[in-house]
Amino acid sequence: MPVLSSVLSVEKPGTAGQKPWCPTLHRVAHNSKLTASLCLSEEPRCLRLTFYPPYSLKIMKIATVIVLSLCLSASATEKPRVATVPAQLAIETLDLVTIARIRDEGLNHSHVMEYASGLFDGIGARLTASPDFKKAEQWSLDQLRRLGASNVHAESWDDFGMGWQQIGTSLQLTAPSTSTFLAQATPWSPATAGEVTGEVIAVPPLKEEKDFDKWKGKLAGKIVIYGDAPKINPNPANLLEHYDEAKLEHFRSYPLDGDQNESHVLSNDPAVWEKAFKEMAFLEKVGHFFADEHVVAVLRPAGSGGVIHDDTGISLGWFVYRPEHKQAIPSAVIASEAFGRMHRLVSHDVPVSVRINIATHFYGDHEPGNNVIAEIAGTDPALKDQVVMLGGHLDCWIAGTGATDDGAGAIIALEAMRILRALNIQPRRTIRVALWGGEEQGVFGSARYVSSHFGTVSYSTKPEEQLVPEFLRQQAGPVTIKPDHAKLDAYFNSDNGTGKFLGIFAEGNSAAAAVFQQWAAPISDLGFTTITLRSAGSTDHVSFDQVGLPGFQFIQDPRDYETRSAHTNQDVYERLSEPDLKQAAVIMAIFVYNTAQRDEMLPRKPLPHPELEEQRTKPLEGIYPTAAK
Numbered sequence: 156m157p158v159l160s161s162v163l164s165v166e167k168p169g170t171a172g173q174k175p176w177c178p179t180l181h182r183v184a185h186n187s188k189l190t191a192s193l194c195l196s197e198e199p200r201c202l203r204l205t206f207y208p209p210y211s212l213k214i215m216k217i218a219t220v221i222v223l224s225l226c227l228s229a230s231a232t233e234k235p236r237v238a239t240v241p242a243q244l245a246i247e248t249l250d251l252v253t254i255a256r257i258r259d260e261g262l263n264h265s266h267v268m269e270y271a272s273g274l275f276d277g278i279g280a281r282l283t284a285s286p287d288f289k290k291a292e293q294w295s296l297d298q299l300r301r302l303g304a305s306n307v308h309a310e311s312w313d314d315f316g317m318g319w320q321q322i323g324t325s326l327q328l329t330a331p332s333t334s335t336f337l338a339q340a341t342p343w344s345p346a347t348a349g350e351v352t353g354e355v356i357a358v359p360p361l362k363e364e365k366d367f368d369k370w371k372g373k374l375a376g377k378i379v380i381y382g383d384a385p386k387i388n389p390n391p392a393n394l395l396e397h398y399d400e401a402k403l404e405h406f407r408s409y410p411l412d413g414d415q416n417e418s419h420v421l422s423n424d425p426a427v428w429e430k431a432f433k434e435m436a437f438l439e440k441v442g443h444f445f446a447d448e449h450v451v452a453v454l455r456p457a458g459s460g461g462v463i464h465d466d467t468g469i470s471l472g473w474f475v476y477r478p479e480h481k482q483a484i485p486s487a488v489i490a491s492e493a494f495g496r497m498h499r500l501v502s503h504d505v506p507v508s509v510r511i512n513i514a515t516h517f518y519g520d521h522e523p524g525n526n527v528i529a530e531i532a533g534t535d536p537a538l539k540d541q542v543v544m545l546g547g548h549l550d551c552w553i554a555g556t557g558a559t560d561d562g563a564g565a566i567i568a569l570e571a572m573r574i575l576r577a578l579n580i581q582p583r584r585t586i587r588v589a590l591w592g593g594e595e596q597g598v599f600g601s602a603r604y605v606s607s608h609f610g611t612v613s614y615s616t617k618p619e620e621q622l623v624p625e626f627l628r629q630q631a632g633p634v635t636i637k638p639d640h641a642k643l644d645a646y647f648n649s650d651n652g653t654g655k656f657l658g659i660f661a662e663g664n665s666a667a668a669a670v671f672q673q674w675a676a677p678i679s680d681l682g683f684t685t686i687t688l689r690s691a692g693s694t695d696h697v698s699f700d701q702v703g704l705p706g707f708q709f710i711q712d713p714r715d716y717e718t719r720s721a722h723t724n725q726d727v728y729e730r731l732s733e734p735d736l737k738q739a740a741v742i743m744a745i746f747v748y749n750t751a752q753r754d755e756m757l758p759r760k761p762l763p764h765p766e767l768e769e770q771r772t773k774p775l776e777g778i779y780p781t782a783a784k
């Protein structure tokens with residue numbers, strides 16, 4: 156029942172008051188608001204309308220009659236879906252009139268696809284600290300000024316490393332036949348010496364330095380296809396995925412076994428990471444070996460069916476954007492089918508040659524990493540110093556135009572800001588948008604923003620963990636907080652593609668979940684039904700969560716984000732879903748607005764104490780009194 160569920164806040168039976176038919180009007184003394192409550196004993200529904208001064212008793216009576224008639228018809232229809240996290244007895248006071256205005260502006264007068272084309276078609280890929288990232292930064296600042304935001308500025312978070320841009324990459328088979336292959340420079344790859352034609356040689360994965368010996372003196376002037384040829388089986392899975400009700404029900408149940416795999420939560424098994432760290436560090440040595448042997452370029456297989464991937468895992472080393480780790484050899488990712496064809500020929504001693512041109516350019520060794528920040532100033536004298544944040548990351552990889560990862564999150568945040576400004580919303584708390592840089596290399600933009608404004612957590616200093624960015628290291632604690640930690644109400648993030656918001660990951664914050672459950676009622680007809688205490692991983696909200704601040708990622712419909720667009724050449728405008736982006740921007744605006752208007756800040760989880768983890772999880776003593784020791 157979409158229309159009704161948009162005006163009713165939903166409660167469990169028994170919490171809505173026991174009197175049958177009790178429309179009441181009463182004054183809430185502390186802030187002069189008038190509230191109309193309507194409760195039905197037979198139905199698990201309760202409505203509260205809030206009127207802000209100046210109010211008219213006549214209007215309130217009319218509204219109450221309308222609500223009564225709505226509820227009468229509601230009692231005869233199916234019940235709305237209710238998220239499984241139990242609601243609190245305390246009823247959230249929602250400004251349903253403003254929520255309706257946000258819905259109208261965002262659903263019927265959207266500009267989100269204009270932002271999409273301007274940013275993705277007009278500017279394109281936005282690799283951190285690249286010239287095109289800087290263009291996107293300027294464009295975002297300009298759009299934020301135009302929509303009427305205040306305090307619009309770029310904020311540097313660190314010396315990121317080398318500015319770099321791909322000018323163009325081409326790869327053609329020249330023997331034993333001719334073909335044009337799909338190819339793409341790996342980010343921060345050096346350039347070849349212009350166009351080079353050379354013989355192709357296949358080198359299997361090298362596991363340790365002694366494996367280099369076999370290849371010494373055999374690689375000069377060659378183009379190396381490095382690694383095993385991937386087996387390409389037809390993929391029976393649909394490209395376009397949607398979460399069905401069963402999947403959402405799964406999200407609503409808390410994972411008592413701790414399994415949060417489907418939410419991108421990273422493994423906390425040190426053995427998993429130790430292996431990954433070592434492999435990435437060894438790849439840097441492989442690159443140096445090939446360079447020492449005067450290889451022309453290294454080609455690696457990176458996707459089939461017209462999709463090629465380009466991200467951290469495909470470069471020769473992790474920190475290739477740092478001048479001290481600059482990749483020693485040009486490298487490109489190529490279609491796995493092209494790799495397979497050359498690999499089969501070479502393994503049967505058929506001479507293969509290609510013409511390759513990897514054209515790239517470096518711009519400075521110590522370019523700043525920047526975030527884009529802007530605000531809508533709070534107006535309540537007692538609350539305006541408190542801040543509600545929203546955002547997504549502006550940076551992306553280079554094969555596509557970063558439309559879904561995370562251009563979608565950036566334009567959802569922009570459009571949410573535009574909606575709020577278009578309606579001339581005067582929020583009680585300050586609303587602040589952040590478009591992060593450096594997310595793809597290690598959530599740097601948000602992590603450094605949080606550490607410079609709100610608080611820090613210290614990380615493991617084990618030597619093997621220094622081989623990867625901080626977000627992959629074990630937290631050692633303690634969390635140290637700054638004064639503004641007390642003023643950050645919440646951060647809402649969107650970074651799982653273009654799909655609509657189906658709910659929100661409450662990150663184990665059961666008190667906040669009970670609030671969100673009530674906020675879901677007026678937007679359940681938009682598909683927003685699922686509040687889960689599960690956690691999401693690998694997005695910028697984690698930077699907030701790990702220092703004890705409420706940071707949240709929405710549950711997004713997956714569409715073809717995982718199957719096709721994330722970190723690939725297919726991450727372009729055509730992968731976007733206009734209806735989903737409109738829905739997401741509306742819900743983002745409503746969540747931010749609700750947070751900004753609450754009398755209290757959103758509830759928090761206890762401050763994390765990673766430094767106590769060992770002590771808190773160590774086995775109890777005295778369990779086996781008769782044990783030998």
Ligand SMILES: [Zn+2]
Pocket residue numbers: 548560561594650
């Ligand atoms: Zn992302």
